Amino acid sequence: MANNLNESSSSSSISFSDFPEDVQLCILSFLGPTEIASFACTSKQFGSLCSNDGKLWFTLCDRRWGSKTLITKWGEGKIPYKVLYNTLHEWENLIGFWRRSGPGSAVISSPSLVFFEWGTSFISAFRVSPVQSQSEICDYQVKKVPFLKMGISEEGQIVNLLDPDGRADLNLDLNFGDGNQLNDLIPVNVCFMGKTHFVLEENVFGRNSSPVHVSGEDCGFGGEDGIGIGVGSGSPPDLLMLEIYQHLANRTSPGSDRSRRQRRKEKGRMARRRWEPQHFVKIVNCSPTELRPLQGLWKGICADMSLAFYLVAYDDIGGIACRRLGDPPERFSSYAPVFWTSNATFMESPFPLEEESLYGSRIHLQPVQPHNENHEQFPMSDIEGANHIQQFHLSENEVVNRILLINASYDLVIPDLAAAPINPRSAEGRIWQYRDGTFGFGFVRDNFVIDMKNIVCDGCIIDAVNLSVD
Amino acid sequence: MAEEVSSQMNSLSISETNPSSSATISLVSGDDIVFKVEPTIAKEMETVQSFIDETDGKITTIPLPNISSHDLPYVIEYCEKSIAGKITKEFEAEFVKKLNNEEVKELFLAANYLNIKKLLDFLSQVIADRIANKSVEYVRRYFGIENDFTPEEEAKLREELAWTFTGVDPDDEDEN
Structure with a gap:
């Protein structure tokens, strides 16, 4: 045994070929496609290892996305993992928040914010919006309405189904070939335009997503549905397919009744377009970083006691702006900040007495929850009598860690005041960053704090209510 | 035995x-x-x-028997840090700096033999980093792989994969 060791250590180099195959795969799983290609060229043995779909490409998929989705379930487990790798490599960037934009988006009444998340064998997107208070009760709940589901059929075709009305339960394990389920759903193409922009377009050929028939007369003509489904997931609309289709139609069955009927039907389909293209822009910088601790999407109860989404963004010269993400959209289009500060330097503890009392004399705007007492840090009845300093230390979560001065604001919280000239004092305020990393803000003129809560935790919307549109 | x-x-x-x-x-x-x-x-x-x-x-x-007295202290050091919850990017960077290519491979095999998942993943990443954007020749040398392609076969394969060979770094001096 000692001899063996000496032998191996005396040889100048350990060859990769001597590694057990699972160990080889473990190393390879950390490589990108470029390195895999280099590696494939090193020798015949590794050339064949690198073309081994079940081993290498599965390992690559599993390493990158195994913790987020069930690699073996995509495409009913019948598609090559290399196809899956390339697809997910492109789709991965979708995960997170996107905002509808572009011409005409202001007149669309549905929420403009869309959230993409991993599913077991698909990626799904939801329209998200704050739950609006129906009665007195307002909570931090976020409404999540099914919007889009992206998957791969067992034939390896990309199937993107849009739920225009948020009716269908897209979380059902869709059999992508089952036409019955698709009546309410619209096949769409997701056309990527760079990393932060995509267009959602109806896939007019893919409406009846029947399985591809490669038999009899269907193959020349009736198969058009099948052809269209997967083509051009990332490419512009199927103009080329339309041409090919027309060419085929004219050649294979000139003058046949069936053909004309089909063509009329096709024209009808074009006319009955159910989905106008919509543009989406990625909300990058969606979460805080070490250098930008306030950055990202937040939710908070605003002055009218309704829940709203806020986006806090840092500019390149050290300023911070907070905007309310508006639904209805006209609020968003005006896009004036709720607060703005040109200096992102925090005031650290200990704070001057006047700062303590400025914070301590305020109430935290929060959901009215009559039956949930342990959630209540500042009972409304105690507002007047509360001891300021005690309040300052009342809740563990709301112990102030750092304070930031706000020196400018545009009043969107109370729209009526927006037109009034801004007096300097109304623009003055504070951001109080709490120990748990969240924060609240308020203006000197007010007596309340608007607390910001996380919308997402570990890739999932928290406090989500899965609602279908009635 | x-x-x-x-x-x-x-x-x-x-x-x-x-x-x-x-x-x-x-x-x-x-x-x-x-x-x-x-x-x-x-x-x-x-x-x-x-x-x-x-x-x-x-x-x-x-x-x-498969682990030399040269490698074992590294393994123990990593495990100690791991238990203490002190595996940071800085520690890992320092740890790797001490190791040449051969040692990385030996440690990797040791980690595999001892079945230390964290160390195995970490060293896999290190090895992957060390051959990232390197030429085929470099990768062959790094892993001690003998080229058994005929020149024609290799040229054909490279042509098929040509698009992947943009942005390859010039080879480093071989460390060994």
């Missing part, structure tokens, strides 16, 4: 173990150097732990 080893181990444990530290585990490298470690360290090494479990903890001296 197994008997030989265990008798050898017994003699070692008699000579090296003093009674007061019976709780410690002795790891014996391939070149017969004994390393005493806390049982918590052994827990990190699945292979070692299952050995201990199988013998109901009676045997506390574990022969590790």
Whole structure:
């Protein structure tokens, strides 16, 4: 045994070929496609290892996305993992928040914010919006309405189904070939335009997503549905397919009744377009970083006691702006900040007495929850009598860690005041960053704090209510 | 062979173990150097732990014939940090800096043998980083792979994969 060791250590180099195959795969799983290609060229043995779909490409998929989705379930487990790798490599960037934009988006009444998340064998997107208070009760709940589901059929075709009305339960394990389920759903193409922009377009050929028939007369003509489904997931609309289709139609069955009927039907389909293209822009910088601790999407109860989404963004010269993400959209289009500060330097503890009392004399705007007492840090009845300093230390979560001065604001919280000239004092305020990393803000003129809560935790919307549109 | 080893181990444990530290585990490298470690360290090494479990903890001296006394301290150091929850990017960067390509590979095999998942993943990443954006020749040299393609076959394969060969770094000086 000692001899063996000496032998191996005396040889100048350990060859990769001597590694057990699972160990080889473990190393390879950390490589990108470029390195895999280099590696494939090193020798015949590794050339064949690198073309081994079940081993290498599965390992690559599993390493990158195994913790987020069930690699073996995509495409009913019948598609090559290399196809899956390339697809997910492109789709991965979708995960997170996107905002509808572009011409005409202001007149669309549905929420403009869309959230993409991993599913077991698909990626799904939801329209998200704050739950609006129906009665007195307002909570931090976020409404999540099914919007889009992206998957791969067992034939390896990309199937993107849009739920225009948020009716269908897209979380059902869709059999992508089952036409019955698709009546309410619209096949769409997701056309990527760079990393932060995509267009959602109806896939007019893919409406009846029947399985591809490669038999009899269907193959020349009736198969058009099948052809269209997967083509051009990332490419512009199927103009080329339309041409090919027309060419085929004219050649294979000139003058046949069936053909004309089909063509009329096709024209009808074009006319009955159910989905106008919509543009989406990625909300990058969606979460805080070490250098930008306030950055990202937040939710908070605003002055009218309704829940709203806020986006806090840092500019390149050290300023911070907070905007309310508006639904209805006209609020968003005006896009004036709720607060703005040109200096992102925090005031650290200990704070001057006047700062303590400025914070301590305020109430935290929060959901009215009559039956949930342990959630209540500042009972409304105690507002007047509360001891300021005690309040300052009342809740563990709301112990102030750092304070930031706000020196400018545009009043969107109370729209009526927006037109009034801004007096300097109304623009003055504070951001109080709490120990748990969240924060609240308020203006000197007010007596309340608007607390910001996380919308997402570990890739999932928290406090989500899965609602279908009635 | 197994008997030989265990008798050898017994003699070692008699000579090296003093009674007061019976709780410690002795790891014996391939070149017969004994390393005493806390049982918590052994827990990190699945292979070692299952050995201990199988013998109901009676045997506390574990022969590790595949691991040299040069590599074992690195493994132990990593496990100690891991238990203390002190595996940071800085620690990993320092750790790797000390290792040449051969040592990385040896440690990798040691981690595989001992079944230390975290170390295995970490070293896989290190190896992957070291061949990132490198030429085919470099990768061959790095892994000691013999080229068994004919020039024609290789040219054909490279042509097929041509798009992937943009942005390849110039080869470093071979470290070995």
